[in-house]
Amino acid sequence: MSDHHHHDHDHDHGHHHAPPQPDDKVHSYHQILSIALKELLIEKGVVTAAEVRHFIEKRDSITPANGAKVVARAWVDSAFRERLLADGNAAAAELGFPITGTKLVAVENTQDTHNVVVCTLCSCYPRDLLGLPPAWYKSRAYRARVVREPRAVLREFGTELPGDVAVRVHDSTADIRFLVVPQRPQGTQNLDEDALAALVTRDSMIGVARLEEGAH
């Protein structure tokens, strides 16, 4: 709620206010800093406004569907799966998804091990492949709790892990970005690669969810 909207009168007087619009929000210190920096860089000719817009649009065009294609290919092509596990950047590039500046490491869920990804320090996420992280991924609650009580956090996402499946939490503390390769659901042997990709959810590639059996 914005602080600049105080009235001297009380609100029990018969008229109603329009709901606040997104434009009404007060920018935080860091948002103002970021806008000021952007304006300065444009003013000094370091970047152009068009370049900034182009980069934002390019960033916004990346969605979890890209990661889903990588996962589906790994399910149907065991040689690709091995290349993905050995070198995530090269395997993603094969499918037309370049990843620059970070190293992509794919971690595979198995009968025995369930992987889940977090960045306890900030919000590191395989953005080049999955797009921007969901808001909860950046929340202090998720970041603090998933290393501390992963099974309870997974349960809140509707993911009940059997006690004999080990949980492996990956804390992205450096230049490595992690992609969870979920287990291929049972009953999908007749699906083609595109249909398989449509089953793969964002949350399953972060590792807070598993894919439902035959969920198609």
Place this chain on the structure above:
Amino acid sequence: MSRLSPGAVVRVREDYPPGHIRTPIYLRGKQGVVERHFGAFGNPETLAYNLPGPKKDLYKVRFRAADLWPDYQGSPKDTVEADLYDHWLEASA
């Protein structure tokens, strides 16, 4: 050639220097096992201040959740892995 190989038992330095440190507090002083060596990467502790400095070997280190949290509720097989720079790792017994 990296100093540590997969399987090496290491302890995270228990140190609290100021600056841009990527070693989470909850891992400092804890014992883990090197899972893999990623290669040498720019050191965020100098990069953050635009200072020159050598690249540092980066390792994926696996910790038992039960070693991190004394009252851990879960399987004894549960683990937490983090990516830690060479100078934060001491060879352990």
